[in-house]
Structure formats: C-alpha cells, structure tokens
Amino acid sequence: MAVETVATKPFEGQKPGTSGLRKRVKVFEQAHYTENFVQCILDAIPGGAQGATLVVGGDGRYFSVPAVQKIIRLSAGNGVKKLIIGQNGILSTPAASHVIRLRKATGGILLTASHNPGGPDADFGIKYNMENGGPAPEAVTNQIYKRTTEITEYKEVKGNDVDLSKIGTSQFGDLEVEVIDSVKDYVEYLGQIFDFDLIRSFLSSGDFSVRFDGLHGVTGPYAKALFVEQFGLGDKAVQNCVPLPDFGGGHPDPNLTYAKTLVDAVESEGLSFGAASDGDGDRNMILGKGAFVNPSDSVAIIADWAQKAIPYFAKGIHGLARSMPTSGAIDRVARARNYELFEVPTGWKFFGNLMDAGRLSICGEESFGTGSDHIREKDGLWAVVAWLSILAAANKEKAGTSVADVLQGHYAKYGRNFFSRYDYEEVDSDGAKKVMDLLRSRFSEPSFKGSKLGPFTVADADDFSYTDPIDKSVSKNQGLYVLFDDGSRIIFRLSGTGSAGATIRLYVEKYTHDTAEYTADVQKALKPLIDEALNLAQLEQLTGRSAPTVITTMRAVLIRDKVGPSSALYIGDAPTPQLADGQNGGKDDVIVKVKAFGLNRMDLLQREGKYPIPPGASPILGVEFSGHVAEVGAGVSSVAPGDEVFGLATGGAYADYVRIPAPMVMKKPTELSWVQAASMPEAFLTAFQALHVLGSLQKGEDLLVHAGASGVGLAAIQLAKAHGARHVYVTAGSEEKIAFCQSLGATAGFNYKTGSWKEGLMQATDNQGVDVIMDFVGAPYFADNLASLKRDGRLTMQGFMGGAVAKDVNLGTILAKRLRIEGSTLRSRSLDYQSKLVQDFFHSGGLQAITKGVQRDKTEVGSPRLVVYDTFDWNEIRQAHDTMAANKNTGKIVVTIS
Structure with missing residues (x-):
C-alpha cells in the first residue's frame, strides 16, 4: 500500500478553540477540509507523527465514522506506528484521556463537539490531546493553526475501510490498528x-x-x-x-x-x-x-x-x-x-x-x-x-x-454563593463585539472604579488575565468582570465553541452567610445584580436580544412532593422553556416573560393530583397569563419581541417564562392592565365555547349557569346577554353573589345552600325550564339538570366539582326530551381547535366588547366587563389558592409576578 501525496490549499478559519476545531458538518464534509486539519495535527505533534501511537475515538455524532477512516488513511501516510480506536469509533472524552495515559500513547485525536447538537445540519469537531491525556496547550494549538494557513499537501494511504465493529488488531499497510472495548478500561x-x-x-x-x-x-x-x-x-x-x-x-x-x-x-x-x-x-x-x-x-x-x-x-x-x-x-x-x-x-x-x-x-x-x-x-x-x-x-x-x-x-x-448564567446563543457577531467593546470602554474610564451601579459599589473591573504558575505562560482577554465591594461579581464572556454566530455568556454571583437566605430563590436573590448587568452592557439595544437562549434557572411556583395541599406550593428553580423544545423546533412558538397569571379551579385539582396533565404540557401550573414577548420562532409574524400580549397555555404560566404556540396569544389592548388581561383568557374562552360551540345558544333562548359567581360564570352571563339571550339564571352560594350576578345582567339567582335551585328555577320559568345549562358541579346536579331542560335542550359540562359518578339517573328523560349532553375541558383540546376558538372569539367582537366594558361605569349593565375579585403577589400563592378553595371569590383571582 503506497503513500500518496494529495495537493491542497488552506481553508480559512481552521483555528482551534479551547476545545479544538468546531464547525458545521457540511464544512467538514468539503473535499480536503478534514484531511487538511488532521494533517496539520500530525505535523504539529511534538516529536512528530513518525512512530507515534495515537488514541482515536469520539462521541459517535454524525460524520464520526467517515472521519475515523480518514484519520486511519492519513496516519498510515504519515508514518504513525499504531492507532488505538474505540469500538465503532466510540470513546468518551474521559475514557480517551484514561486510555492515552494507561497505554502511554503519544496523544489522541478526539472527534467531538462536546455538548453541541449533532446531525447532518449540526456540529462536528476534532481536537488533539497530549501524552498526559489533556487538551493540547496553546503552543500546540497555535502551531496547528499556523500549519493550516500554509498547507499545500497531505499524505495518505488508500485502502478499504477498517471494520471498527470488531475488537482486535489488524494492519493497514504499515499501520497497526487496534480496536478496543470502549467501556471496560474506564x-x-x-x-x-x-x-x-x-x-x-x-x-x-x-x-x-x-x-x-x-x-x-x-x-x-x-x-x-x-x-x-x-x-x-x-x-x-x-x-x-x-x-x-x-x-x-x-x-x-x-x-x-x-x-x-x-x-x-x-x-x-x-x-x-x-x-x-x-x-x-x-x-x-x-x-x-x-x-x-x-x-x-x-x-x-x-x-x-x-x-x-x-x-x-x-x-x-x-x-x-x-x-x-x-x-x-x-x-x-x-x-x-x-x-x-x-x-x-x-x-x-x-x-x-x-x-x-x-x-x-x-x-x-x-x-x-x-x-x-x-x-x-x-x-x-x-x-x-x-x-x-x-x-x-x-x-x-x-x-x-x-x-x-x-x-x-x-x-x-x-454560606451560600448564589450563582446563575445567562447564555445568548448565535448572536450576530457584530452586535456581540459592540457589547464587549462598550464594556471595555466603560471599564477604562478612571471614574468607573468606585462608581455605583444601583446599590452596588464597583471595587474593580478588568479583563481577566492569567499567568500559569508552572510554565509562566500568559493568557489575556479571558473575560470581562466587575467585582463589587460586597464580593458580588458580574462577568461577560464571548464563547467561540458554537459554529454559527457568537455566544455571549453573562455570569452573576452573590454571597450570603445569612441562614435565613439559604433557601431563597436564586433568580430573585440575583435580580438586582442581573438588572444592573444588562443595563451596563446595553445588551438588548446592541444585539436585539431581549431574552437569553438559556438561563441556568428561572423562577416558578412548584409543588413539593409533586402533589399536595396549598402549603406544598413554593417558588423555586425550574428549567426555562426553550423554543427548541417545541414542535418543529419551536418555529411557530413564542416565549413570553410573564407579568401576571390567572387562577383556575383546574390549578387546585392539578395540585391535588386530581387533574391529569395533557400530553406534552408543562407540569408547572397555570394556563392563562399576560406579559411581554421575549422570543419568537422563525415562522412567527403575528407578534414580535417586546409586544405586550395575553393568552392561553396548556400549562406553565406560574413562572417567569412560558412557551406557547403563536396562535394562542393576542396583543393586549392598551386599555387593559396586566391583571385584567391575565383574568380573561380561560374564563371568557371557556364560556364562549360552552355557550356557542357546545351549547349552540340562540338569541331569545334561556340559560342556567351553575357557579354563576365564578370567573367562567360571570363571563357566561355577560356573553349570553350580549348575544341576545332572553333570560340568564344562576346558582350561587350566597345572596351577595347572586346580587352581583344580577348586576351583570342575570335575570334571577338561586342560593343552593338555602333551598332547591331546581324548584326555584321551575317556579321562575313557569315549569318550562331552560334551553341551555352550563354545569361545573357534576353528579349531584345531573338528574335535576335533565329535569330542568326544555325539549331539545343542551347540557354542557365543564367540570365535576361535586363528583363524577351520577346515581339513579333516568336515561329515558334524555331520550324523551331529545336532550344533547356535551362535555369538554378546553386545556386538552388540540392546538388547531384552541387556535380557531381564539380567532372566533376575537372576530366575534368579544375582545372589543370587553375592552369597551372596562372603560365604562361599573354600575352600568351592558357590554361585558372584566371582574377581578382579588390580586395577590406570587409570594402569596398559598393564600390565593386557599381563597379559591374556600369559594370566597366573586370573579377572577389574579397573581402578579414580583
């Protein structure tokens, strides 16, 4: 097998970073590209490639096997004595380091882009490790890069691919190739x-x-x-x-x-x-x-x-x-x-x-x-x-x-060091450079040291430089830092390990020895520092990025032990939702920075383990919210970062950030506050669905709404009246709640705690009953609901707070009256269904009517208005849940995020 010399020319940008050379797979797949870089590694090995023993393996990402075969051919062409290769080209980076040291190898060529994505459209990487098993120092990586700028040829031996699946030793020309068990030694x-x-x-x-x-x-x-x-x-x-x-x-x-x-x-x-x-x-x-x-x-x-x-x-x-x-x-x-x-x-x-x-x-x-x-x-x-x-x-x-x-x-x-990292990935390189240049400029101002950033006093600021205590080599420009007089730090670094754009990393740290703070939420403890860091760097203004791609953690309301009473609720750390986690890579999704969220009965049931989470939904509570758009998918044109919106999610609204499909958000009218906007989606959309999609309520018909003083009940009263319903009756647990329902347009109400609502309804309707009933109670009301409907009546069921199993029900009533019964939980509906419902509600004039309603006098009866019973800070989330559980509220309970 003869050595062949292949003419080539340099490729720009083959400069190894801290973890080797990382580029898109399609770059490495170019003719001569991989061969060039491997040849330059072999040329830069201290002591030369001739007679060397090298370990080869990688993380198994796309293009690994072709790359291993190229390394075999090039090693044979450059006089390498032996290659030790992990089975199927697989060898973890730690295992490779161990094998290099165990076998006393010259070094190793590792095929990995570490934690970067893999696949034909993603990343690939090659790095060289020294005889000590560690990454090549800058002296070697600089030599590799120098060779890439001047290479004119590479040497290889052509032959059939080596079988990497079979453990054992074989010859490739003069090169010995040993395939080893990837796992055993480690x-x-x-x-x-x-x-x-x-x-x-x-x-x-x-x-x-x-x-x-x-x-x-x-x-x-x-x-x-x-x-x-x-x-x-x-x-x-x-x-x-x-x-x-x-x-x-x-x-x-x-x-x-x-x-x-x-x-x-x-x-x-x-x-x-x-x-x-x-x-x-x-x-x-x-x-x-x-x-x-x-x-x-x-x-x-x-x-x-x-x-x-x-x-x-x-x-x-x-x-x-x-x-x-x-x-x-x-x-x-x-x-x-x-x-x-x-x-x-x-x-x-x-x-x-x-x-x-x-x-x-x-x-x-x-x-x-x-x-x-x-x-x-x-x-x-x-x-x-x-x-x-x-x-x-x-x-x-x-x-x-x-x-x-x-x-x-x-x-x-x-004591505790609160710490978080914000990653802004694939930022435009020019914008990233402007951020770092601005910071360097500020740090160089004589007045910056000793100045105040909010409550923090700057003690020092510089670009970190390191002198190796062993070989005295100096590494400069390793990260811009601000040290404050209380020991807190903020740090900005540009990362070069991605293959597209730049990554800006922001690090924030604060120390405390106050035992009362040890269990505090990380993001809340660091928020003052984070705000000052973002303001100092003008990151949004210079890069257009209003939110990071990755925050190490975000704040969310969580449940200890997965389910439990309201006392199990707490604010803790949770994964920040990412566009990439959505369907089609989040192309049609948006990330919203939540300002407020509404409480719903399903939240209490989910907390107690009585409400199944829909497949694919966030396990975090909450389905309705208002806030700013932080990020949008590539296919989204209806909203943009910075827009004020409100909407409906399948879960996850009790958090700093929530990811939702773009069709499920609407731009917030300026007339609505954050609290008002968050109070609307679930109640009005559920009522709209129950009345018009399921109940087919017509003008001039009569309606009964159980739990009339609930958020959905109040929305139903107003939507029904606006649509032309003749009479709207309600049930409620107090005379005060009934009176409030009547102030919004209800004809009459029946206190289920003091008498039979059925008897009251039949008396009020001259024993005719009603055309449509909206029910949340379930089993205890089922028989009376059937008896209270007119012929061709419709019963819509949105819950079963009183139980799900109805006993001693005469099904003949359904047949004789030609009744129609439909049940629905909006949260479990398909995206297409929910999106259409949102658009139908919007185009029906519902949102415009509500916007008009919030501007008029509360004593008027007419177009719908939003009814917020109480507002809680999310640090009072337990109290908010207890208020709803006690049925104290007339209208919505809304929680704001502080």
Whole structure:
C-alpha cells in the first residue's frame, strides 16, 4: 500500500478553540477540509507523527465514522506506528484521556463537539490531546493553526475501510490498528477510585431511586455498565442511553433546559437522585428530589467530602481550582481546609499543568464540568459516582440523608454563593463585539472604579488575565468582570465553541452567610445584580436580544412532593422553556416573560393530583397569563419581541417564562392592565365555547349557569346577554353573589345552600325550564339538570366539582326530551381547535366588547366587563389558592409576578 501525496490549499478559519476545531458538518464534509486539519495535527505533534501511537475515538455524532477512516488513511501516510480506536469509533472524552495515559500513547485525536447538537445540519469537531491525556496547550494549538494557513499537501494511504465493529488488531499497510472495548478500561479505573461495594450496599439497602440520562450521547454504554451491571440497579435507572448520531434530535447539554425529560422525571416520579451527562461524557448535572445542584456548589461539595467519601483521596488533596466565571464556593472550602487554590481561565487545558506539577487534585467549571487529577479531562460520570459516594457516606452517618440535605448542610457550614448564567446563543457577531467593546470602554474610564451601579459599589473591573504558575505562560482577554465591594461579581464572556454566530455568556454571583437566605430563590436573590448587568452592557439595544437562549434557572411556583395541599406550593428553580423544545423546533412558538397569571379551579385539582396533565404540557401550573414577548420562532409574524400580549397555555404560566404556540396569544389592548388581561383568557374562552360551540345558544333562548359567581360564570352571563339571550339564571352560594350576578345582567339567582335551585328555577320559568345549562358541579346536579331542560335542550359540562359518578339517573328523560349532553375541558383540546376558538372569539367582537366594558361605569349593565375579585403577589400563592378553595371569590383571582 503506497503513500500518496494529495495537493491542497488552506481553508480559512481552521483555528482551534479551547476545545479544538468546531464547525458545521457540511464544512467538514468539503473535499480536503478534514484531511487538511488532521494533517496539520500530525505535523504539529511534538516529536512528530513518525512512530507515534495515537488514541482515536469520539462521541459517535454524525460524520464520526467517515472521519475515523480518514484519520486511519492519513496516519498510515504519515508514518504513525499504531492507532488505538474505540469500538465503532466510540470513546468518551474521559475514557480517551484514561486510555492515552494507561497505554502511554503519544496523544489522541478526539472527534467531538462536546455538548453541541449533532446531525447532518449540526456540529462536528476534532481536537488533539497530549501524552498526559489533556487538551493540547496553546503552543500546540497555535502551531496547528499556523500549519493550516500554509498547507499545500497531505499524505495518505488508500485502502478499504477498517471494520471498527470488531475488537482486535489488524494492519493497514504499515499501520497497526487496534480496536478496543470502549467501556471496560474506564469502568475498571473508576472501580479503583471509588468504593463500589459501599455504593452498591447503599443503593440496595434503602428506598433510594436513581435515574441517569445519557441524552443519547457517548456515556450510555458506560452508564449501563456502571448503574445496571456494577451497582445492580434495574434498566429503569438509565434513560436515553443509546448513542445516536443526532443525539435523538436533542441538545446533548446536561442542564435544566436541555435535560428537561430528566428534570420532569425526578419531580413527577419523586426520584431520589438524577444525573445526566453530555455528548462526549465530560459534563454532568446532579439533581435530587426538590433540589438542583449548581455546578459551582457541586465541585465545592465534592472537595469538602473527598477525603471522607472517596478512597482515591484518602492520602490527601494537593489543591483545588476553578475557572474564573465559576462561583467562589470552592474557595471557602479551600480556605477552611488549608488547600492551595487556583483561579484559571475557562478551558480544561489550564488545569493540566497544575495537575502534572502535583499541585491540583479537584477542579471544576460552572458549565457543568467537574473532575480531578485521575485523568486530564473533566469527567461527567466521575462526578456522578462521586455524588453517589458522598450520599453513601452521608447515609452511613445519618440514614435518609438526601441531595437537598447535603446541599443545606454545606450552606450551613460555608454560606451560600448564589450563582446563575445567562447564555445568548448565535448572536450576530457584530452586535456581540459592540457589547464587549462598550464594556471595555466603560471599564477604562478612571471614574468607573468606585462608581455605583444601583446599590452596588464597583471595587474593580478588568479583563481577566492569567499567568500559569508552572510554565509562566500568559493568557489575556479571558473575560470581562466587575467585582463589587460586597464580593458580588458580574462577568461577560464571548464563547467561540458554537459554529454559527457568537455566544455571549453573562455570569452573576452573590454571597450570603445569612441562614435565613439559604433557601431563597436564586433568580430573585440575583435580580438586582442581573438588572444592573444588562443595563451596563446595553445588551438588548446592541444585539436585539431581549431574552437569553438559556438561563441556568428561572423562577416558578412548584409543588413539593409533586402533589399536595396549598402549603406544598413554593417558588423555586425550574428549567426555562426553550423554543427548541417545541414542535418543529419551536418555529411557530413564542416565549413570553410573564407579568401576571390567572387562577383556575383546574390549578387546585392539578395540585391535588386530581387533574391529569395533557400530553406534552408543562407540569408547572397555570394556563392563562399576560406579559411581554421575549422570543419568537422563525415562522412567527403575528407578534414580535417586546409586544405586550395575553393568552392561553396548556400549562406553565406560574413562572417567569412560558412557551406557547403563536396562535394562542393576542396583543393586549392598551386599555387593559396586566391583571385584567391575565383574568380573561380561560374564563371568557371557556364560556364562549360552552355557550356557542357546545351549547349552540340562540338569541331569545334561556340559560342556567351553575357557579354563576365564578370567573367562567360571570363571563357566561355577560356573553349570553350580549348575544341576545332572553333570560340568564344562576346558582350561587350566597345572596351577595347572586346580587352581583344580577348586576351583570342575570335575570334571577338561586342560593343552593338555602333551598332547591331546581324548584326555584321551575317556579321562575313557569315549569318550562331552560334551553341551555352550563354545569361545573357534576353528579349531584345531573338528574335535576335533565329535569330542568326544555325539549331539545343542551347540557354542557365543564367540570365535576361535586363528583363524577351520577346515581339513579333516568336515561329515558334524555331520550324523551331529545336532550344533547356535551362535555369538554378546553386545556386538552388540540392546538388547531384552541387556535380557531381564539380567532372566533376575537372576530366575534368579544375582545372589543370587553375592552369597551372596562372603560365604562361599573354600575352600568351592558357590554361585558372584566371582574377581578382579588390580586395577590406570587409570594402569596398559598393564600390565593386557599381563597379559591374556600369559594370566597366573586370573579377572577389574579397573581402578579414580583
């Protein structure tokens, strides 16, 4: 097999970033593009490619197998002695680092774009790791880039593709190719680091449930080997653990947004422990029942427990380190335990020199990267097993200790660093540059230091620069930061790891040692700092982006233990909804920043576990809202970012942000307040549907509305009268409520607490009954409803607050009177149905009539008006639910977000 020389020319932009070269797949698929870059890697290997042994593998993303075959041909053409390749080209980044070190290889070529999406229209990446198993330092990546600008030829040996599915050794010309088990060596190594017997015993001894999500990345086979085979857990302990070239169409990034199915499973199933890893296995996320472990806290907690819970560290810890944007939680552990501490730029390669010099044991990044000196890469599964080791050790001390208990114990010992990150992805590069230039300009002003940003006093501001204490190399422009005199920080960084546009990352941190604040909501605690950061950077003005693509967390009203009484409600952290999670990639969806939301009876039932959540709907409560449009899908033209809107969702309105299909939102008339707009959608649309779509109410007909003083009942009274109904009767639980209904147009009302509503109705109608009945009560009223309808009458059922099983009902009445009975829950209807209902309501003049109604005197009877019984701040959400549960309200209850 002869070596062939192929003429080529340089491609622009082949400059490796902190994690290698990442571009769209279609870029790598260009003729000569991949060959050029691999040739430049081989040319830049210290000591040369001739006689080298290289490890090759990757996360299995699209284009991996063709790339491996190209590497084989190029390695043979450049005199490489041996390639060690993971089976099917699969090798997690941590496993590759371990194999390089175990086999004493020259280095490794890793095919990964880490947590970036995969597929033919997504990302691919190639990076080089050194003989220590860590990413190539800047001296090497700079040499690779230099070669890409001057390359004129590459060398290869042509031949049949090597069978990567078969473990064993083969020859490709003079090149030895060994295909290895991708999992075996790595799992055995973890068994030497951790006490698997302790973990296995803990997991088998109590009621502790585990779920790991591989996000269809490379860690799936490793997770099965660990959780199922080593720890003896069942198959339910793992999900999405089959590696796929496109990661199942998802985004293989283990955070609250992209690992949403895991987050939902932990909460909905009440799991004790949840964890996820990313595309190439070097990142991790840790969850517990009612607890999200911020990555900055995670590495601090691992460092604090390491000598007690992890045998590998029994002999001592050399030092701790974090990336500059990562919170200072680990700093406090280092000071308390007298460990050396380092602050380095973002990029795992900066930890490598410290580890090789014996000065660093445990380190982490806020971007869900955690690791130690056992290898020279961050290691997602190492962090997951470390947490299981901590929980096993903690439960030996006190049975029943949970993830939340470990977190609160750490805060009690060290205080809490509130931390959040906002990602603005695929921002126009010019706009991103303007943001960073503006900040540099402000920081250079002599008066900036000592100035006030709101309540915060600037102590320092600069562009972070790092001098490596081992080789004295200097890395400049690593992130713009503002340090305030109370220790709080805001940081801005441009990330170059995406293949389209730029990503601006905003980091915000605040420390507290006030025990009363330890359980506070992250976003609420950080809001003053976030507001000042956005104002300082003028981010919306310069980039046009009114909201981030990813917020580490958002605030939402959640339910402890999934279901419960009103006392189980609390404001906590939840995944921020993303357009990409919607149908068709969210093309026809909008994200709304919620200002207010309305309460409905279904919210109480869902909280109690009595109302099934529609498939695909958010488990967060709430279906009606008002707010600003934050982001729109590519196919949306009806609204734009910044528009004031209100609308109807299938769930999720009790939160900072909600995602809904664009047809389900309407622009808010200026005459309506946020509270009024939020009070309208569910009540008026439900009433409109019941009266006109289901009940076919005609002019001159008579109507009975049960629960007439409810939000839907009041809407029905007004819509019916506006439509020309002759008489509208209501039932209610007090004379005051009946009188209020009459003030809106009801003919008469019947107090169900003091007498028979049926007898009152029949007396009022001369025993004729009514044409249409709207009912929310169900079983107790069913027989009387049938008796109270005229021939060809219609009964519409919107609920069954009194029960769902009617007894001793004479079905002959239905037949004899030719009655029609229809039931409907609007929330479970299809999108097409709900969208048409919204448009029909709008075009029927309903919205215009309501807008007119809010402007007139409340004593007038005429066009509809909105009736808001009371308004609560969402910190009073329990009181709001209790008010509705006690049937105190006449009209809507609305909650505002503070």
